[in-house]
Structures are given as structure tokens and as C-alpha cells.
Amino acid sequence: MSNQAKKDQTQELIKETAKNLFFVKGKFDATTQEIADEAGVNRTLINYYFRSRDNLVQIVFNEAQKVEQQKSKIIQDSGLPFKEKISQFIEGSLSTSLRYPYLETYIVSQINKGTCHQKDIEGNELEKLYNDIEKEMELGNIEKMKPIQFVLNMISLLVFPSAIRPLLMENLMIDDKEFDKIISERKEIIINMLFKN
Numbered sequence: 001m002s003n004q005a006k007k008d009q010t011q012e013l014i015k016e017t018a019k020n021l022f023f024v025k026g027k028f029d030a031t032t033q034e035i036a037d038e039a040g041v042n043r044t045l046i047n048y049y050f051r052s053r054d055n056l057v058q059i060v061f062n063e064a065q066k067v068e069q070q071k072s073k074i075i076q077d078s079g080l081p082f083k084e085k086i087s088q089f090i091e092g093s094l095s096t097s098l099r100y101p102y103l104e105t106y107i108v109s110q111i112n113k114g115t116c117h118q119k120d121i122e123g124n125e126l127e128k129l130y131n132d133i134e135k136e137m138e139l140g141n142i143e144k145m146k147p148i149q150f151v152l153n154m155i156s157l158l159v160f161p162s163a164i165r166p167l168l169m170e171n172l173m174i175d176d177k178e179f180d181k182i183i184s185e186r187k188e189i190i191i192n193m194l195f196k197n
Contacts, residue, residue, distance in 0.1 A: 011049045013039050018060045023100035026166070028109055032056075061110055064103055067096055076125045082132050083141065083195055090158060090187050097162040098180055104159050141195055150194070157190045 017039035036043040050056040130147035
């Protein structure tokens with residue numbers, strides 16, 4: 001293996017380890033040393049490849065944002081019927097929640113710190129989404145409410161269980177495997193709560 005390939009592989013390993021600690025295990029304050037230990041590399045390599053922990057965090061955050069933006073693209077780009085579009089968005093969101101349970105919580109914590117900004121959807125796209133929701137309400141497919149309330153309902157049903165995962169697991173006495181199964185079964189339940197027909 002060439003030196004460049006080895007370098008790329010080590011960089012990727014460090015990034016994946018950081019993602020795993022932040023988004024899978026929810027250890028947002030993992031130190032450079034903890035990331036290095038988990039990756040099985042020397043701590044100096046993290047500074048060598050990424051200059052600083054903050055820089056590594058920013059790179060990992062940007063990649064996390066891309067995952068989020070791809071989900072939003074389903075709603076923006078697809079010419080599918082509204083319910084099908086929402087159904088695909090829900091599916092994408094749930095599979096992201098299964099892969100990275102703490103992703104949204106992490107993004108919120110970074111926005112609160114003022115270190116990162118998150119915008120998944122442009123104003124004109126939002127207006128289009130609200131218009132689509134209003135049309136569906138006129139057709140009687142969705143309960144009448146302000147379109148933003150529909151969006152809040154959908155996001156709450158999708159994100160909240162993962163956002164408080166450890167609390168739910170402890171109080172409902174379920175393990176990781178069981179929790180993942182519950183999350184993966186939520187698609188139909190959410191669709192049936194959001195749509196009348």
C-alpha cells in the first residue's frame with residue numbers, strides 16, 4: 001500500500017471513529033485522546049491530519065450536515081405525490097436515526113454553542129412545502145392546521161424518540177437492539193398519525 005493510501009485510510013479511520021463517538025454513542029465531549037484510543041492510533045496523528053480537535057469536529061459536522069441535507073432533498077426534488085414524498089422522507093429519517101441516533105441532538109448542541117449553523121431548506125422551498133400541505137388539507141387528506149404545525153408534528157414524531165434515547169431505554173427497560181427495532185417499526189405509525197387517508 002502506498003504512503004498516500006495509508007494516510008487516506010488513517011484519516012478516514014479517525015473521522016469514522018469521531019462520528020461513531022459523537023453520533024452513535026452520544027459522546028459529544030470526547031477528547032482527542034479518547035478519539036485516538038478508540039481508533040487505535042497515536043494522538044499526534046489527529047493533530048497531524050486535522051490540525052486540531054475543533055477542525056476534526058467541523059469536518060465531521062459538515063459530513064453530518066450532508067446526511068441531513070440529502071433527507072431534505074427528497075422533499076424538495078421529488079415529483080412524487082405528496083404522501084409518497086413524505087413517506088420517503090420518513091423512511092430516510094428513520095434509517096438515519098438508526099445509523100446515527102445522536103445526530104440531531106449533536107447538531108442542536110453545536111448550534112447552541114454558536115459553532116455551527118444548520119439550514120437544510122431554503123425559504124422558497126419551505127413556501128412550496130407549506131403550499132403542498134395546504135392543498136392536502138383542502139383535499140381532506142390531512143387534518144386542518146397551520147402548515148408549520150404539520151411539519152412540527154412530523155419532526156417530533158421522527159426525532160424525539162432518538163433525541164431522548166438513553167432516557168427511554170432506561171425508563172422503558174429496553175436494550176439497544178429492542179430500541180432499534182421499535183424505531184424501524186415507526187414508519188407506518190407516523191404516516192397513519194399524519195394523514196387521514
